Amino acid sequence: MSGGWSRFALRFSRYYASLSTHELWTPPRLRNREWMFIHWGDKPVDRHRAFSSDESLLSYLQQKGPHSSFHSTAYYRKPSERKMVDKDWLGADLIFDLDGDHLPGVSDADFPSMISLIQEQAWSLWNDFLEPEFNMKREFAQFTFSGHRGFHIHVRDPSLMGLDSNARREIVSYIRGEGLEVNTILSGNASGWRDRIDIGTQSVLDKLRAIGEKSSDSKQYLNEFHSLLNPNISHSGTRGVSKNRINTLAESVLSKERIERLNSDHNLAVFGKETGLFWELVKLDKSVVLGTAGETDENVTVDVKRVIRHLGSLHGKCGLRVTEVPYDRLDPDGSNPFNPLLETVAFSGVETTRIKLLRDDVTASLEGVEVSGSNGEIFEVSEAMAIFLCLKGWGERVSP
Numbered sequence: 001m002s003g004g005w006s007r008f009a010l011r012f013s014r015y016y017a018s019l020s021t022h023e024l025w026t027p028p029r030l031r032n033r034e035w036m037f038i039h040w041g042d043k044p045v046d047r048h049r050a051f052s053s054d055e056s057l058l059s060y061l062q063q064k065g066p067h068s069s070f071h072s073t074a075y076y077r078k079p080s081e082r083k084m085v086d087k088d089w090l091g092a093d094l095i096f097d098l099d100g101d102h103l104p105g106v107s108d109a110d111f112p113s114m115i116s117l118i119q120e121q122a123w124s125l126w127n128d129f130l131e132p133e134f135n136m137k138r139e140f141a142q143f144t145f146s147g148h149r150g151f152h153i154h155v156r157d158p159s160l161m162g163l164d165s166n167a168r169r170e171i172v173s174y175i176r177g178e179g180l181e182v183n184t185i186l187s188g189n190a191s192g193w194r195d196r197i198d199i200g201t202q203s204v205l206d207k208l209r210a211i212g213e214k215s216s217d218s219k220q221y222l223n224e225f226h227s228l229l230n231p232n233i234s235h236s237g238t239r240g241v242s243k244n245r246i247n248t249l250a251e252s253v254l255s256k257e258r259i260e261r262l263n264s265d266h267n268l269a270v271f272g273k274e275t276g277l278f279w280e281l282v283k284l285d286k287s288v289v290l291g292t293a294g295e296t297d298e299n300v301t302v303d304v305k306r307v308i309r310h311l312g313s314l315h316g317k318c319g320l321r322v323t324e325v326p327y328d329r330l331d332p333d334g335s336n337p338f339n340p341l342l343e344t345v346a347f348s349g350v351e352t353t354r355i356k357l358l359r360d361d362v363t364a365s366l367e368g369v370e371v372s373g374s375n376g377e378i379f380e381v382s383e384a385m386a387i388f389l390c391l392k393g394w395g396e397r398v399s400p
Helices: 006-017 054-064 111-130 165-176 182-187 192-212 218-229 243-253 256-264 272-286 383-391
Strands: 035-038 046-049 068-072 074-076 089-092 094-099 141-145 150-155 307-309 352-357 362-366 369-373 378-382 395-397
Touching: 006 054, 006 383, 035 054, 068 074, 094 111, 111 141, 111 150, 111 165, 111 192, 111 362, 150 307, 182 192, 182 272, 192 218, 192 243, 192 272, 218 243, 218 272, 243 256, 243 272, 352 369, 352 383, 362 383, 369 378, 369 383, 378 383, 383 395
Parallel strands: none
Antiparallel strands: 035 046, 035 068, 068 307, 074 089, 094 150, 141 150, 352 378, 352 395, 362 369
8 A cells, every 4th residue: 555544544434423323234134244444554453343233333333434345254153252163153145256366367457447347247146056057046145346346245145054065166166167077067967067168169169269360359268268278276186287287278369170079979079188278268258257255265155254345335445335236226237337447436536646656567447537557647537536546555645
């Protein structure tokens, strides 16, 4: 964070001071939730807190003006106990975290593009997987923009509350396509993954063909596939896949004879030893990239003692507000799609600020105004954009 934190802490405090209990959202079963807060500066994380009422939570927020606010996805009989074993776990919401920073070949340096792509993933997760294949109900689902780089889907179905980590891991594995045998799926009955593989096959062939022909998109697709095959989380048989192997596969795809044989019989090893790599790419191309729990490989969905950002709070890494997304606006291609770069802006002061960029090749957009530039360039921006750029470490205030 550039330029000191006291200015941002004051602005966050003013935001919370403007709220009333009527405007404050609290999760169901508030008394059974553990809360965690990150404060400004070098203060230690404040966790293992519990609140008995909306009023007590709002009082804390207004007194402390925290950098970031979280509540547990789990319900506890004694949420304020310091040791997890003493909290007496009662169950947990089913949480799906989609983080744009985990998308293959995508950098948050182009923030608008990243947000657009991760919103497509959020819609796909619900519309292609959770509702049709797991029969999850919209009445138990809540969709939120995380305040920074992604979206959260909260499922609070009482029948799913008691699922343990293993059961949740099975859901995650299915969504990722882990352990699925392509030949078995294609020779079996109609299913969601059979349809996805049919579509994904053509999608991957088109991208590999672009790589093999060295078209204008070849570098983008090569980086995308390399990221898919070498993620932070391990996919069986995909660690250490080099770009040379992907290029070799791409060259094989240029053979019309191979493609004709592939289309006539999916069981044929038409790409030689790289046939398995091809089908792995097909699965990964149509799966959804789910966020991990911090720096670990454990998935957020699997962690039954996770904390999640409080809806309505401000995100200390950019200043945007964690915001609920109505289901009918989650689809980015719908008639009235949710716009995180417009609808989550909490600061709307009329004053402008001069900001010098500290990073190369960055693009940010808020309230319809875009800033795109590199290290050393100076822009006159709104308060919201100034806070966004400074908190992300992309910029610093400069004197007129």
